[in-house]
Amino acid sequence: MYKLLILIISLFICSTSFAASATLKWIPPTQNEDILGYRILYSQTSQHYQNSIDVGLNTTGTVPNLIEGTWYFSVVCYSNYADSPRSNEVFTTITKNNLNSPGNLRILISSK
Numbered sequence: 001m002y003k004l005l006i007l008i009i010s011l012f013i014c015s016t017s018f019a020a021s022a023t024l025k026w027i028p029p030t031q032n033e034d035i036l037g038y039r040i041l042y043s044q045t046s047q048h049y050q051n052s053i054d055v056g057l058n059t060t061g062t063v064p065n066l067i068e069g070t071w072y073f074s075v076v077c078y079s080n081y082a083d084s085p086r087s088n089e090v091f092t093t094i095t096k097n098n099l100n101s102p103g104n105l106r107i108l109i110s111s112k
Contacts, residue, residue, distance in 0.1 A: 019064070019065045019066065019067065020066045020067075020094045021062050021063060021064045021065070021066065022042075022062070022063045022066060022071060022073065022092060023060060023061070023062045023063075024040060024060065024061055024062075024063070024073055024075065024090070025059060025060040026038075026059055026060075026075050026087060027059070028059050028077075029077065029084070032077070034079040034080070034081070035057070035077045035078070035079055036057075036078055036079050036080065037054060037055065037056045037057055037077070037078055038054075038055050038056070038057070038058065038059070038061070038075055038076070038077050038078070039052045039053065039054050039055070039075065039076050039077075039078060039083070040052060040053045040055060040061045040063055040073060040074075040075055041073065041074045041075065041076065041086065042063050042071055042072065042073045042074075043071070043072055044069050044070060044071055044072070045072065046072045046089065046091070047072070047089065049072070049074060051063075061075075066094055067094070068094055068095055068096060069093070069094060070091055070092070070093045070094075071091060071092055071093075071094065072089055072090075072091045073089065073090050073091065073092075074086040074087050074088070074089050074090075075087040
């Protein structure tokens with residue numbers, strides 16, 4: 001059985017004509033010899049995915065052009081035989097007030 005876990009959603013917002021992108025990252029299944037690729041499923045309705053993006057064998061993918069509202073995401077892997085069961089579902093709410101904040105902030109201290 002394939003089991004995927006979505007780890008990260010990052011939002012990128014373009015302020016000129018409002019659109020956001022969500023970047024997802026997941027852990028591939030441990031038994032993956034038959035996997036040909038991954039598909040990100042997404043929709044504004046939980047568990048009823050109307051859109052998908054094929055990201056090949058990458059374990060990250062970006063969903064562009066998301067409008068305001070709540071978006072739900074899941075990932076499946078596919079082979080020549082079938083799609084896997086869906087991963088856990090994650091969601092995010094996009095508003096025009098979303099701002100990107102600096103990430104991965106670290107303090108480096110050096111001595112002279």
